[in-house]
Amino acid sequence: MSITYPRGFRAGGVSAGLRRNGSPDLGLIVNDGPVRATAGVLTSNRVFAAPVAWCRPVLEAGTAHAVVVNSACANACTGPEGLADSRAEAELVGGLMGCAPEQVLVASTGVIGQRLDMVKITEGIHTAHAALGTGGVVDEATARAIMTTDTVPKTIETQVAGARFGGIAKGAGMLAPQLATMLVFITTDAVATHEELQAALAPAADVTFSRVDSDACMSTNDTVIVLASGASGVALSPEEMRAGLTEVCSGLARQLVADAEGSHHDVLVTVTGATTEKAAVAVAREVSRSNLVKTAIAGNDPNWGRILSSVGCVPVEVAPFDPDQVDVSLNGIVICRGGRIGEDRDLVDMTPREVRIDIDLHAGDATGHIWTNDLTHEYVEENSAYTS
Amino acid sequence: MSITYPRGFRAGGVSAGLRRNGSPDLGLIVNDGPVRATAGVLTSNRVFAAPVAWCRPVLEAGTAHAVVVNSACANACTGPEGLADSRAEAELVGGLMGCAPEQVLVASTGVIGQRLDMVKITEGIHTAHAALGTGGVVDEATARAIMTTDTVPKTIETQVAGARFGGIAKGAGMLAPQLATMLVFITTDAVATHEELQAALAPAADVTFSRVDSDACMSTNDTVIVLASGASGVALSPEEMRAGLTEVCSGLARQLVADAEGSHHDVLVTVTGATTEKAAVAVAREVSRSNLVKTAIAGNDPNWGRILSSVGCVPVEVAPFDPDQVDVSLNGIVICRGGRIGEDRDLVDMTPREVRIDIDLHAGDATGHIWTNDLTHEYVEENSAYTS
Numbered sequence: 001m002s003i004t005y006p007r008g009f010r011a012g013g014v015s016a017g018l019r020r021n022g023s024p025d026l027g028l029i030v031n032d033g034p035v036r037a038t039a040g041v042l043t044s045n046r047v048f049a050a051p052v053a054w055c056r057p058v059l060e061a062g063t064a065h066a067v068v069v070n071s072a073c074a075n076a077c078t079g080p081e082g083l084a085d086s087r088a089e090a091e092l093v094g095g096l097m098g099c100a101p102e103q104v105l106v107a108s109t110g111v112i113g114q115r116l117d118m119v120k121i122t123e124g125i126h127t128a129h130a131a132l133g134t135g136g137v138v139d140e141a142t143a144r145a146i147m148t149t150d151t152v153p154k155t156i157e158t159q160v161a162g163a164r165f166g167g168i169a170k171g172a173g174m175l176a177p178q179l180a181t182m183l184v185f186i187t188t189d190a191v192a193t194h195e196e197l198q199a200a201l202a203p204a205a206d207v208t209f210s211r212v213d214s215d216a217c218m219s220t221n222d223t224v225i226v227l228a229s230g231a232s233g234v235a236l237s238p239e240e241m242r243a244g245l246t247e248v249c250s251g252l253a254r255q256l257v258a259d260a261e262g263s264h265h266d267v268l269v270t271v272t273g274a275t276t277e278k279a280a281v282a283v284a285r286e287v288s289r290s291n292l293v294k295t296a297i298a299g300n301d302p303n304w305g306r307i308l309s310s311v312g313c314v315p316v317e318v319a320p321f322d323p324d325q326v327d328v329s330l331n332g333i334v335i336c337r338g339g340r341i342g343e344d345r346d347l348v349d350m351t352p353r354e355v356r357i358d359i360d361l362h363a364g365d366a367t368g369h370i371w372t373n374d375l376t377h378e379y380v381e382e383n384s385a386y387t388s
Numbered sequence: 389m390s391i392t393y394p395r396g397f398r399a400g401g402v403s404a405g406l407r408r409n410g411s412p413d414l415g416l417i418v419n420d421g422p423v424r425a426t427a428g429v430l431t432s433n434r435v436f437a438a439p440v441a442w443c444r445p446v447l448e449a450g451t452a453h454a455v456v457v458n459s460a461c462a463n464a465c466t467g468p469e470g471l472a473d474s475r476a477e478a479e480l481v482g483g484l485m486g487c488a489p490e491q492v493l494v495a496s497t498g499v500i501g502q503r504l505d506m507v508k509i510t511e512g513i514h515t516a517h518a519a520l521g522t523g524g525v526v527d528e529a530t531a532r533a534i535m536t537t538d539t540v541p542k543t544i545e546t547q548v549a550g551a552r553f554g555g556i557a558k559g560a561g562m563l564a565p566q567l568a569t570m571l572v573f574i575t576t577d578a579v580a581t582h583e584e585l586q587a588a589l590a591p592a593a594d595v596t597f598s599r600v601d602s603d604a605c606m607s608t609n610d611t612v613i614v615l616a617s618g619a620s621g622v623a624l625s626p627e628e629m630r631a632g633l634t635e636v637c638s639g640l641a642r643q644l645v646a647d648a649e650g651s652h653h654d655v656l657v658t659v660t661g662a663t664t665e666k667a668a669v670a671v672a673r674e675v676s677r678s679n680l681v682k683t684a685i686a687g688n689d690p691n692w693g694r695i696l697s698s699v700g701c702v703p704v705e706v707a708p709f710d711p712d713q714v715d716v717s718l719n720g721i722v723i724c725r726g727g728r729i730g731e732d733r734d735l736v737d738m739t740p741r742e743v744r745i746d747i748d749l750h751a752g753d754a755t756g757h758i759w760t761n762d763l764t765h766e767y768v769e770e771n772s773a774y775t776s
Contacts, residue, residue, distance in 0.1 A: 047700025047711045112693030299772030305500030312435025323435045340467045384687030
């Protein structure tokens, strides 16, 4: 169970023949209401794909009835023709669902710079529509239909104050060879307006998906969508709605990190003692983007010099602190104290998959974190393999 | 010939026993005048090593007589004790040369978070002082004394209007396991003041060393120093001085890129059609820091989607342009035109070591470039190997 765990939703995932191996590659999620409220967060990459361009006004209206999504082709860098393809998908789904094309969200993931095979897409949408249902099997097929190089489907479900939430996700940052994109689809049967959903989703995404920085690459297709059906009859408080969405986003984000391509370690970089949360996140992000830190972790090397050096690359106007006051802990061992050698590095156990880097700037009370991965041979292998 | 090609300089490189393999690891460069003008550029990392802290006021005074440099240990993250060690080196060299400690520059490169072995350093300085001389053998030993994981020494010499210039360098960004640092030492026998040298060095470094971005990691020890002896009696115009230093810096920067650890490709990212040079360099730097672009190049994959996607990550306030106007060429083939598919990617020959990425933003007349490298298995291997 996941996206049809909340009442008022049907879903379907089918193989439209877009992926060569015959795996599911086209999904349809339908909101049967009675409420049909939508919110979303889209990539901030200035080079964004056609489906992202299509979704912007649909999400602003905030009343989508359905989402259609495909893998294998990102429909990115495809010009006006690509946008026409996204519109054609919305028109077809709208026709089948009895709603306007402008009430259908479209998402794609896969190879950049390639047109969609609209013959297969059209057939796939009809098949998916015929297969619409609820329950574990349907949810699994839909979660699989959005996978590219993911090794496992990512799903979640939870309850807050009698309202149900479900979600599926694929990807982690932009990890695969031309197979871009993090896609996340969340459903809830809470009663909510577009504005209430958006107000809860934005901060939820900000402290979860926006703090996953697997390889610092932002995709052309990143899309997070939440649909509310109102079928539970339960209206949540703003705090409850935010709590529910944050729990779903947090759980899916953690699954994305755990399945990041070629990774051997999930790395949680936590910065404390910062002047502001923004400063803390900036320092954590700088560390999480250092290839020297990431390769050291791949080698199970508790190399605090590289961590401290990357901390020092953050400009003082972004994060004020005194480098001579900085402590760095690795998996609980304070190997750097006051900017200098701390406890014996041999005490650090680097074998667990989850690695915790804790940096105390001793400059304030704010904290922030980033999840990242190590940089391994497998990452290079998977991302340097010839396209096609 | 290199640093003693300009008249008025002596140098020495010896093995002080700091490196386990017995290679040269301590160098001394002496300016015999009659002029003794100095200028320098130091790392902007807020976590900077003791020798960098020592050099700051010495470079501000601008009248150094000598430089002492060691490899194997960076003397970084070593606190007040580390600074005392750098001072002790300067005092010893000053005593031998008959100048104040404040007229001696100190540089170190190697492992972070480890104290210098001052017994070996002291002995090495005496040996290097006794070995001071001029000519190819001496220069070669000095160039080798600053190497860490460099596979070849980097040297250059040139002439401008009768004044001679020479230089040696090590490293490329921060590439080796805890072996940080780019170190560059340049000599000239032109007649010049500290102010004239600094005015010429800063822009020269800005368009050369500052445009090498091998792995986006900034070291704690980066140091570029130029010494002028005035022994030629030739006073250069500001333009001539800048031309001479730019030629030396450019040549050494190119050698650093060519020897970057584990690299198979030297990649020149050139951005044209930008509104400003700063915007052009920002776009080039974003592309050069994309691990997805760098791994694609390692795999000889002309993956323009990743290039365009990284271009799109530059904020509009940094570089205004229309993504739908952007052209991308790879080794001369326009594989992306107007943000969409251009010529056949199979036409791109990715086999040469030097790869040229040309990006035309069609937004203005400014250009800028960054040199980088591909991201290979060997990079991961060399940087994930256990320290010790």
